[in-house]
Amino acid sequence: MKNRDSRLPLYQRLADEIRDQIASGKFKPGDRIPSENEFIAQYGAAAGTVRQALQELVDEKILERVHGRGTFVKKAFDSTLFRFFRFNQNSNAPPESRMLSRELVTPASYVQRQLKLNDGDKVIHLTRLRLIDGQPALFEEINLKHEGFEHLLDYELSSFEDLLYPMYAEVCDQFIFRAEDTLCVEESTPEIRRLLRIDESLPIVVIERLAFNFGNTPVEWRRSRGRADYFKYRVDIR
Amino acid sequence: MKNRDSRLPLYQRLADEIRDQIASGKFKPGDRIPSENEFIAQYGAAAGTVRQALQELVDEKILERVHGRGTFVKKAFDSTLFRFFRFNQNSNAPPESRMLSRELVTPASYVQRQLKLNDGDKVIHLTRLRLIDGQPALFEEINLKHEGFEHLLDYELSSFEDLLYPMYAEVCDQFIFRAEDTLCVEESTPEIRRLLRIDESLPIVVIERLAFNFGNTPVEWRRSRGRADYFKYRVDIR
DNA sequence: GAGTGGTCTAGACCACTAT
């Protein structure tokens, strides 16, 4: 075990160790990690202590345990921005994507700040429309760290997949595991009305998202806009 | 222990038992419940099993454990609707309340459905304004089960407290422990503009809340409206 | 049948809170 503060309980140090190994890419989403018995042998800890460490990572939604099969790094989380909206979902078709543009640019200062970039670092800037039943539903502006996502510059825009996070994983070996979404309401601009094909001036819901990899490093910042009259969101509070 | 399905693990049955005792009012929010050793003696279970049951209720945010002091029923949860809004908070004053009306009425059908009332059951209908720095910020319509909240009819409207849930606890012995909030955006009506002192036609955020007691019975349904241009909400997704 | 995680026991020792 790496230099861990021995004032911390053993199960904490063990959990930190495993978390770091996932962050470093030693274990990737979908992988099976060592069994309880292997950890017991490796660290000389009791079964209960190992279980406590693993339970902590299950609570953090980093790991999943399957009876009889093993312990796995979690693959995906419910990232869809469409959980904020209720459209007339006649069809079960997943939201379609239409890429509009891709550029390597100097980021705006707030993007630089959110992604914790150094001066001079560039970002990959994407714009796209999300459609439901062929109707424009969301307009998105996406900013990605250049470092780690270079391979996205090699792809034809038309060959981008509808869901980006699985594509980040395949193409760039980058795994998103959590995000912070911030919602607010704005008046629509002529530009947005044109893109979303709205006639009148309607309020617009703006979703700003900062997405993190397993190392808890911010790698993507996006801003999405959709019609507020389709907005409906449910929260459980306890 | 009551008739519990012995196919369930012991720690589950124990957790269910304690949960029911809280729901029934035997233990109230703020109370200390029996110690690990008392549960061990009472149920003849091992320490680890009792701990597992208690941990489950801690995860459900029903219990809180304090090292050296004991295990307590949780008192409150962050129920404030103002977590959805960012106002210019010059002062640290908590949002003031101004009660407008109180009636015992036959509920609208969707309120009856949400509160799972029988035909003929009445509800206590309250309206109030929430103010920040003296400025109207939220307009609320509140519907309470008549049964259990009768004592609210005895109080002068002017003597209602700013925070209702602590008042429900004191006056009615009713404890709210979770809620489901649903958010959407509407255009303002003349009525709402008058109440919130808005000149122009602005979008309005509508928050509908169904609140539950410890027995997981819905007891309050409310609809609150505030200016959408002050709306800002942050969600963590993992 | 071998390997995995899930339940449960019986105990030791420690750290924190009260009085």
Next chain:
DNA sequence: TAGTGGTCTAGACCACTCT
């Protein structure tokens, strides 16, 4: 000092999955 919860051990047995 007595009582509480927190950490940790060493083991037994069970339930599930794979082959």
